[in-house]
Amino acid sequence: MRHFIIFLFCICCSIPLQAQILPNAKPKLVVGIVVDQMRYDYLTRFWDQFGDDGFKELVNNGFNFRNNHFNYAPTVTGPGHASVFTGTGPANHGIIDNIWYDKIGGEIVYCAEDRSVSSVGTTSSAGKMSPHRMKVTSFADENRLYTQFRGKTIGISLKDRGAILPAGHTANAAYWFEGGNVGKWISSTFYLEELPKWVQDFNNSEVAQSYFKTWNTLHDISTYTQSGDDLNNFEGRFRGESTADFPYDLRELREENKGFDLIVNTPYGNDLTLDFALAAIEAEELGKDDYTDVLTLSFSSTDKVGHIFGVNSKEVQDTYLRLDRNIAKLLRSLNESVGEGNYTIFLTADHGAGDVPSYLESLKIPAGYTDTSILSTKLEDFLKEEFRREDLIEMVFGPVYLNHEAIRSAGLTREHVEQRIADFLLNQDMISKVFTRTQLEQTQFSSGLASAIQQGFHHKRSGDVIFVLDPAVIGSSFPTGSTHGSGYNYDTHVPLIFYGTGITHGHTTQRSEIVDIAPTISSLLGIQFPNGATGKPLSIMLD
Template sequence: MIRKAFLILCIFGIQIFVNAQEKSTIIDPPKLVVGIVVDQMRYDYLTRFYHRFGEHGFKRMMNEGFNCKNNHFNYVPTYTGPGHASIYTGTTPQNHGIISNHWYDKFSNKRVYCAGDPSVETVGLDSDLEKMSPHRMKTTTVADQNRLHTQLLGKTIGIAIKDRGAILPAGHTANAAYWFRGKEEGKWITSTYYRKDLPSWVTAFNASGKVQSYLKEWNTLYDINSYVESGDDKNTFESGYKGKETATFPYDLAMLKDQNEGYDIIKSSAYGNNLTADFAIAAIEGEQLGTDEITDFLTISFSSTDYVGHNFGVNSKEIEDTYLRLDKDLERIFAVLDSKVGKRKYTVFLTADHGAVHVPAYLKSVKIPAGYYDANAFKADIENFVASKFGSKNLIKNISNYQIFFDYDVLEKNNIRAQDLQEAVAHRVLQADQVDKVFTRTQLESSDYTTGIAALIQKGYNQKRSGDVIIVLDPATVRYSRTGSTHGTGLTYDTHAPLLFFGRGIKKGSTTRKTKITDIAPTISVLLGIAFPNGATGDVLSFVIE
């Protein structure tokens, strides 16, 4: 009897302790959450460049925080727009609706952009360009939920060189999202979706000359001979800049500016990340983020890693130098957060919106299967096949993003069943060289795939916005130039992305268990004690939270 009473008291005491722990997590959340997305960052950059990093950037997150080593995207396609939306909504394109960067809209019969919004005006630029908002994203983000939870008192600021990298993470209720307009302007801008004018700190930043200061020589941060983690500086697998004969260090950005879209050359160099970090630090100070007890949200996307990867490839010395410099930018940001917000008073997570493939031409040179896909020849073949079998080329309305869209008005007029056309086209597509798999609308809407590429396709398939036949190419086969890297597939070089948590409420440790990109938003929601994003399908990574 005494033992039983003692056991009850122990259980009761443990429950009180657990409840207290949960209560403290909810009552005392971080003052600021900083979400960092590194565009086109493969997981193996963490290990490949680890010994080159300093102690206070990537290594600080890895050694003081939690490292999810087997983190993957759980859908296709792996592009920037869907990536940023999925990270912050906690769900996939199947639900949030951002199925690509651009896609064919079957209802308006035109190509649309994931962040484009003709109903708003540009702020900070006298132009009809750059009209942007998150209106095409159907679900809320974790930043939205924080705003709702705090009665709109918690601020949200989104920052990226790419508009979609700033807008989609910040969500629908953000105080502002700022992106960089290069070309001839070289300014940080926003749209009337958020506000009617630029705040004084943004105006001051644009007038400071900071942007112009990066029109300088880009050379390696350290002796180029020490960059042994990369391929040769001079090779045939890189594009480089117009006006320079070889894609080799150094690059005189001021001299090359006029031949490379003006200030856009900063975007496609390592200095674009430096500029993003400068602006993020200005935002922390200008918006006084994390200075009261109500949680704020800062979303930062480092876009230049993607531009450099597309231009020079994932095995280039340029990409190595870009990450070594980014490591120092993270150190700068963390130092400001320590000073302005306070150590252990803020929480950071870092991930990527997708990975990237080695340059297929390089892979072929070392005998790894790879190739280049001729989309124009493919389109002509499919249209000719359909015309021959069904009597009309017009049955195919659009082919884009490895999807084939039918014209249902023409199908009805010719009394052709959509399923018959799907099956015929899918069979023809599968006969094509470099095509690995094909899925039809009927398959994706009537089956529940749980494993393999089929499951990834299904989670990226939006019933209303996606096409009627989905094409999967052979591994390392791309529609791209013969130089530089790209992405978009469900293979591990595109899906395996870093996931680091660091700061308040985060355990120290690591795991090799598989995690998903959609797990981030629910995990941060639990840390903050707020409702999940309204379309969230990811899981809570409870082993990450203290």
């Protein structure tokens, strides 16, 4: 008889204690922060003026991905928020832009619009919104499924799309702010039939009203040496102001600037967002039980200030110094209400932004503006001369949408018409590259702008010819303020910081991508990845 001796080796003995604990160390609350229009270099440019308990706390005691990028274009708010929380790009989640042309319905549609639901908290149509156009789940959805809906999800943003798309399809609620003369946080019947009492109480308070005050710099303006002159030719301005320089009396400017919309266009909009988020954490008892809750929190006023004043403005610098205080206040509140070591935060952005082209031109850096409506007219004239038809284009709305039926009736092929349009567009000033539907459907691009365009291309929703402008060129005639939307580094390179439970301390310059966030959080929670996720867990931080 043979005797077998089995030796059991405890591999745990050779693994550091921290690694043994991490798989079971689930946070009670995950807070996903998206800062609208935050370039990565805002972290480094304004670092010396940040306090020790805001951005510096996240970076110094969290994990900082210094080379984090969007892997697709267009880089705008709707697709950005959807991609952060679903772990995939527009090619899969279907949010191809903030607004796009719906070829099937023959109309322009908005990414969060939903005519089948009703507004809650307002009599206007501002609440007729939902995530129904987003075709995949978010990690918040997967957490709800995993916890048998015991874990809560709350989405908050001044912008409807910034609250709705991150929170996903199964959220307990998403709340956004209606400006104008209303000044209230609202929702839709997609989530609930009436606002909870705590939301009604917040709306009935004087919190929003209190921000109609003077906006001056947080510190002495002479110390704002990381930005340009306060008075220059490259900034927009509020209505009623002849110049764009500090201070701004918001009480006096209120009427001419659409009431509460003015608050949204200043850093006080971020203050108001945080006020509401802290009220939500308390009232909804987020992070109070053993089932992980998710709070999606988007700070939108940074985008508004950037569009008006530009990335090199004193106004942008002051907005980020104030946002640093918001982050510090949030951390203090979470430590008190949820408990230090019981929550995980990630902070990123929905896109970056470029320098004002007119400013770059003044420095002899190649940049410029192009009028896409003129380009559209020239293209229509070209097709009329080339094919003797006036109906081959259905719509030019960013991409060129072809009339496929007209092409067939003319005895033409779509591929031929696409290529002739591409040839024409490549001969136009300020256009760098052109991609056709045929190319994007039949060729697999692995890097560069071609890959970014492909990752943003949805077979059913996108157009037939997509053109890319030269670097630092925008499709606008307004010579002030910054914008975004391209696949260039100034729009794709954004912060990504993880902090809290289950997060090691460190940093890396290895490339990470925005679609990696949701799989990383899913791995931390031990839940299923979002069903359309194409990103990968950031193992350099987790393993």
